[in-house]
Amino acid sequence: MTVDAQFETIEATGSEAGTPRSDMIYQAILDAIYQGRLPPGSVVNEAALALEFGVSRGPVREAIRRLQGIQLITREPYIKSRVVTLDATTARELFELRMALEGMACNIDARRMSDAEIDGLISELERSRHNYSADVPGDGSVFDFHERIARACGNARIINLLCGDLYHLLRIYRRHSGAIIERKEEAYDEHWQILRAIKARDPQLAESLMRSHVRRAARNLFDHLDGENLPDI
Structure with a gap:
């Protein structure tokens, strides 16, 4: 399967693999x-x-190798490369990870973010509201609320886990869990409640709201994975 025809031909510049191409x-x-x-x-x-x-196959092969490295493409010997398939076990593990780390990030945010930083994040959320609209495709990721929450905590290890290579795989699952119109609208309200708890300097409430938010996203995803039931998370 090829990438959509809207992509324009990439100009041949420089050497092959590892170049801007x-x-x-x-x-x-x-x-x-x-x-x-x-x-x-x-x-x-x-x-x-x-x-x-x-282009030649060199830069394409390099790009696919990088995507394999961040677990978005899988390939076994003598088998064609494929986009990773959503499965119950991986989804459960990732949502459990998100609940723990994003919940703790909110706990830290409520204790450590400055008033100006919190107000700025609230303003960004309000400006992004149209991305949660039923008329806007995608997952609202022009403003990535979850990435901002993670980075705001200042804990380098949490940031590395949630915003490093794993971020791409997390985003795929988040896209599928948030693709339903009703869930997109609910997500905005839940994001707003999380920020209100952070602004109120209530770390336990902020953490609890984020964990509940991620759990609802997991439930929504499993409702739309054929033949799968929500695991106990």
């Missing part, structure tokens, strides 16, 4: 996965992508 192809494929144009389980064909982008 490889970076651009990596980002293009990543965006296609985020937006669902390369859905879970779909084949990632090196030759077809090279033809579409107007």
Whole structure:
């Protein structure tokens, strides 16, 4: 399966792998996965992508190797590369991780963020409200509330776990759990309640609200994974 035809041919500049061309192809494929144009389980064909982008297979292969490194593409010997498939075990593990780490990040935020930082985050959330609208496709990630919450805590290890390579895999699951219109609208209200708890300097409430928010997202995802039931998280 090729990336959507809207991608323009990438100009041939510099040497092959590891060049800006490889970076651009990596980002293009990543965006296609985020937006669902390369859905879970779909084949990632090196030759077809090279033809579409107007390059040799070298930079395409490098981009796919990087995507394998962050677990968005899987490949076994003698088997074609595919976009990672959503499965119950991986989803459960990731949502458990999110509940623990994002909950703690909120706890820290409520104790350590300055008033100005909190007010700025509230303003950003309010400005982004249209991204949660039923008329706006995607997951509201133009303003990534969860990334901002994680980074605001200042704990380098939490930030590295939630905003490093794992971030990309987390975002895929978040996209699917938040794709339903009703859930998108609920998510905005839940984000707002979390920020109110942070502004009130109530770390326990902020942590509890975030954990409940992530649990609801998990329930929504499992409701839409065929044949899967919500695990006990």
